[in-house]
Amino acid sequence: MSKHRLMKTHSILVVDDDPDIVEIISLYLTNAGYQVSTASTSTEALKKIQETDFDLIILDVILPDFDGTDLCEQIRLSLSCPVLFISCMDDEQHILHALRIGGDDYIRKPFYPNELVARVETNLRRTASERKNAPAHSDELSVRDLVIDLKKYVVYKNYREIILPPIEFEILLYMFQRPNRVLPYEEIYEHVWHNESLGDTRTVMVHVSNLRKKLEDRATDKYIKTIKKRGYMFLT
Missing domain, CATH: 1.10.10.10 (Winged helix-like DNA-binding domain superfamily/Winged helix DNA-binding domain)
Structure with missing residues (x-):
C-alpha cells in the first residue's frame, strides 16, 4: 500500500437511494483510501450522523423520505463538515438553493467517478489547509x-x-x-x-x-x- 493511501483516513457518508451509484462511489472512494459508510434515505443518514463523526458527506438531492436539501439544513444545525451534493437536477436555481442552505459543492449526474474523488480531495484538503494555516x-x-x-x-x-x-x-x-x-x-x-x-x-x-x-x-x-x-x- 502506498504512503499516499495510508495518509487518508477520512470517514465519508454517501447518501443516495440508487444502489448502482452508491456501489460505484463507494468503490472509487475506498480505492482512494477513504472509509465509506452509506445510507439510502435521509432518516437512515441522520441516524448514522448521530453515531459517527464524518469528515465529509456526499448527498443526493432526491431521496425517498425527504429532500436532500432539507437533510442538509438539519445537518447544518450541528455539523460543519463539507457537504457535496450530487443530482440530476442541473438548473441554476436548484444549484444556488443547494449552496445557500449549506452545500459546499454541487456535482451533476451523470458524473465521472474520478472527478468526484478529486472534488472530495479538494474539499478535505481545503479544510485541512485552513486549520493548518x-x-x-x-x-x-x-x-x-x-x-x-x-x-x-x-x-x-x-x-x-x-x-x-x-x-x-x-x-x-x-x-x-x-x-x-x-x-x-x-x-x-x-x-x-x-x-x-x-x-x-x-x-x-x-x-x-x-x-x-x-x-x-x-x-x-x-x-x-x-x-x-x-x-x-x-x-x-
Missing part, C-alpha cells in the same frame, strides 16, 4: 461582538454560537485576516477553493450572502461591505 499565536480572533475560535473552529456572535459550513467559515476567516481592504471575488475564490476562478463570481456571492444572513449583517454592513462589481471589504 490558522495563526498559531492566538486561539481567537475578535472584532466587536464577533469571535472566531480557531481551536474549536467555530464562530460566536454576542456569545451565541453560529454554525457555519467549512466554505463559509473559510471565507469569513480569510476576510477577517485581511480587514479594511477590497477583496476581489477572484481572490476569495482562488484562496478558498484553491482553483482559478475563471470569472466565477456567482459562487462567491452566494456563499457570502449566506454568511451575511447568518451574521445578521445583510441590512447593516456591520462586518462585510459589498464593493460593487469588485468584491467585499471586512470592516473592523
Whole structure:
C-alpha cells in the first residue's frame, strides 16, 4: 500500500437511494483510501450522523423520505463538515438553493467517478489547509461582538454560537485576516477553493450572502461591505 493511501483516513457518508451509484462511489472512494459508510434515505443518514463523526458527506438531492436539501439544513444545525451534493437536477436555481442552505459543492449526474474523488480531495484538503494555516499565536480572533475560535473552529456572535459550513467559515476567516481592504471575488475564490476562478463570481456571492444572513449583517454592513462589481471589504 502506498504512503499516499495510508495518509487518508477520512470517514465519508454517501447518501443516495440508487444502489448502482452508491456501489460505484463507494468503490472509487475506498480505492482512494477513504472509509465509506452509506445510507439510502435521509432518516437512515441522520441516524448514522448521530453515531459517527464524518469528515465529509456526499448527498443526493432526491431521496425517498425527504429532500436532500432539507437533510442538509438539519445537518447544518450541528455539523460543519463539507457537504457535496450530487443530482440530476442541473438548473441554476436548484444549484444556488443547494449552496445557500449549506452545500459546499454541487456535482451533476451523470458524473465521472474520478472527478468526484478529486472534488472530495479538494474539499478535505481545503479544510485541512485552513486549520493548518490558522495563526498559531492566538486561539481567537475578535472584532466587536464577533469571535472566531480557531481551536474549536467555530464562530460566536454576542456569545451565541453560529454554525457555519467549512466554505463559509473559510471565507469569513480569510476576510477577517485581511480587514479594511477590497477583496476581489477572484481572490476569495482562488484562496478558498484553491482553483482559478475563471470569472466565477456567482459562487462567491452566494456563499457570502449566506454568511451575511447568518451574521445578521445583510441590512447593516456591520462586518462585510459589498464593493460593487469588485468584491467585499471586512470592516473592523
